[in-house]
Amino acid sequence: MTAGLLLDLLLALAVLGTAAWTLAARSQFAAVIGFVVTGLLLTLVWVRLGAVDVALTEAAIGAGATGVILLYVVARLRGGEAEISAATPSRAQRALAALLALSVGGALAYGVLSLPDPAPSLAEAALAGTAPLGLGNPVSAVLMAHRGLDTLLEAIVLVFAVLAVWSMAADHRWGGRPGPVFQREEHGPLSLLARILPPVGIVIGIYIAWVGADSPGGKFQGGTILAAMWVLPWIAGLVRPPSVTDWRLRLMIAIGPLTFLAVGLAGFVVAEGFLAYPPGFAKPLILLIEAAMTLSVAAALACLIAGPPERRRRA
Amino acid sequence: MSLLVGAFSTACVLAGVFFFVAGTAGLIRFPDTLSRVHALTKADNLGLGLIVLGLLPLAPGLGAALKLLLIWVLVVIGGATAAQLIGAAAARDEHAMPSPPSGGRGLGEGGVP
Amino acid sequence: MTATTPEGWLLVLALTLPAGAMLLAFVAGGRHAQRIALGALALWLVIAFAIALQVQRGGAPLAYLIGGWQPPLGMALRADGLSAAMLLTGAVVLLAVALFGRAPYATPRGAQETRAAYAYWCFLPALAASLAAAFLGGDLFNLFVALEMLTFTALALACLDGKPSQFKSELRYLLFALIGSVLYLLGAGLLYGAHGTLDIALLAGRTRADAPTLVAGALMTAGLIAKMALFPLHLWLPPAHAGAPAAASALLSGLVVKGAFVLLLRLWFWVLPAPVVLNGGTLLAALGAAAILIGSVVALRQERLKLLVAYSTVAQMGYLFLMFPLLAAGDAETASRAWLGGVLQAVSHALAKAAMFLGAGLIAASLGHDRVAALGGAARVMPITVIAFAMGGLSLMGLPPSGGFGAKWLLLRASVETGQWWWSLVILSGGLLTGGYVYRIVAAALAPPAPGCEARPVPRAQELCVLALALASILLGLVPLKDLGLVRVGAP
């Protein structure tokens, strides 16, 4: 057990160290790298905590996709030194901030360490509620059935976010394709990668989404990989994203929550009620929703990465 | 037999870890971008390759073994592309006067899952 | 034990109808988006009315178990009097604002889809869905998702004009809102760790004044009051609300901040144990009192009409916090009075403030500016708007007969009855200060036009939307108190 304890201690110190380094980093670029490293270390922490599903999500979305959009903005953002130094808080303000952070962290530590032992848990109930659905992964069962409303609302939140990002565009850019223009380099390493990786990546993405029903994985993790496989050829300049007014793109983004909503409402007729699954048909219905959601997650994440339309409307 | 396999695995993983450490040391110690990238990708590809090799005999089935190999192949491809892009960017910076990077160059890692 | 009530399906409908409408509007776009949104919002009002009717008639909360799963593993939607009243308010305000927005966000036949109109008609049903989730949710984590939905919607609506000056204040708002959500989530995590559930009804029976619960309560309260812009965390609100387009300001000030308010009530009067409420309530009310006085004084000194109205929101939100110590301290009847007063204040402020922001927007659009000193002539060009604005002001002041009067009178009485008379001084001086700034505007608007001032007429339909909201806030005061029993259903 001591080896495990030592590993936990090392991981904890490494996470805190890289997080502190992220704040202290001299350039914004370095800060983003620090953040991504922290995220990857956190992935290990999640494995240590026995949460492999979360570890996959953290790697794909927490460190991966978030890191990509941070880098993307850093590359285009050059703040004025004078403005930043004028806005930098004074020593006293920073001391106050440190005091605030320490007291919140301290209070939290006090609260966490006095949590009851043995801890209350829904593990048993969740496990008992997984088998009737025909699923093997209790986390997926919680996401799709017991707390299905959370997942439905979250899928809708992604649509909100895409729409909000698009609506930040300049008026005359409306109808254009999302994101800036990337130059195409016919023989560059990036376009080579963008040609050979997607076939493999798409298979992996679908695989990870598919196995989610019974083992770690699922629509968010798989969808993120699919999104990456779509963004890569955009950045390499090989393909152009569809216009924001293209209804096919919009349908792709909305099909997941729409399917979820439709199956949920159908529960009024064919099952006991909203978001209830008819006995025996739970797994196929859940797989149907997961398939539609994977597509939507991929499209939504890709659009969130690309950003608002920045080029002209098609003639 | 199992003792032999265990020894082989341990040796491979230890060797892999050694290459990782060496690569990281190179990343920190080498003076310029190109040699740093060189040290890192070479050592990491080799290091990961050895670790995968060490884990292969322990894989529960053919599927798991193939997945391990796939991971290595993907990392090699991703690492090679990233190294090319970083190298090209470094060369650009040396030839031209330092200029603000344009567009989305340097985002090569974006596609690697 | 929660069980699905016979009319529980109405709650599902209240949530899924606007959500589905938003998704369809998102895909269809253009002119269809407007039609879908208007139809859905009209239907939503009917549903909200039906829910209120059922709650009032049955005298008991409605509930629906999602998928038939019993909490703690499953989740429930619940509608007590508070939910029903806030849902109905939200539906009235949203429909009025939607009708108001038909002119500025129209897509003429055959014209290409425009950014602002598309976003407006998608985000109105989105806001309805977010409010439904926030008012009906019975699970603290589900409510976190609802809070985030509200944040995204509010942000997008506020940036509708794409004005450069707006981006900075909205970014500041977003940072505040995100800190608020994260602190809230932190507390929710602790509560789950301590009690093994986030279902509000189950937590109500399980919490004790132990360390995790206290820390969680403090973190969640801090997060929520940051979202409600309670003094001293109020600085983000005035620029964010005043800089938004009129329709968005009305929704932000009228409805969005109320989402966090309902969550705060749920947290304090259902989840937290009684001794905490008794002691902590006074602190919240003290901050609220400071908000009332400082917000009103700052509003009095504003030179811009929309900023003035936004600072008035800071002050009026302060009143909501006065109910906390009164509820905890009094006997059953006093507590019930304080409860009714607080909720009535939330409802009447939503109606009145929406009317005032829409009115201010019309005035600014007509005159081409919103400087208070140069409002002369506004009353001649748009008498209806100025009257509606003044009616909203009456409600904020707490003059009879208005919803605001009922609210402030009930709070006043409860504060005297519990012996906490000092709150009544705050209520009275807040009313006087409010009278001051409302008078300033109305007097300026009634003044003869300055030479060279050319005011453009505004569409009559828009004026009528403003008037309808203002009338609703006044008529609320004419409803006999016993008929407001709706709000008391399921009260703590």
Place this chain on the structure above:
Amino acid sequence: MTGTDILALAACGLVAIGLYGLVAQAEVLRKIIAFNLLGAGVFLLFGVVARRGAGAGLAADPVPQAMVITGLVVAFAATALALVLTLRLYQITGAATVAEDPPEPTAPDS
């Protein structure tokens, strides 16, 4: 002290670091990174709670895990939104902070 306790303290530390960065740093981009560190700390706390609730043959309570997955996606969407606002603010005004503007000169309207 168990391994889970150590990771619990790491979660508290991440929350403190993120909160400090969010308040004390000037550049919006760094604030957004700090927000993500803060969020990571919060999710880690859920992970600790899940781990403490291990039972019935599961390594961790699946309910908080599901919440974290939901939360991570929501946090990503919030980050994307904040970054787009940051970029637009920079493109239009050249500003990289959200500091108060100097008081507006009372210029004539329209």
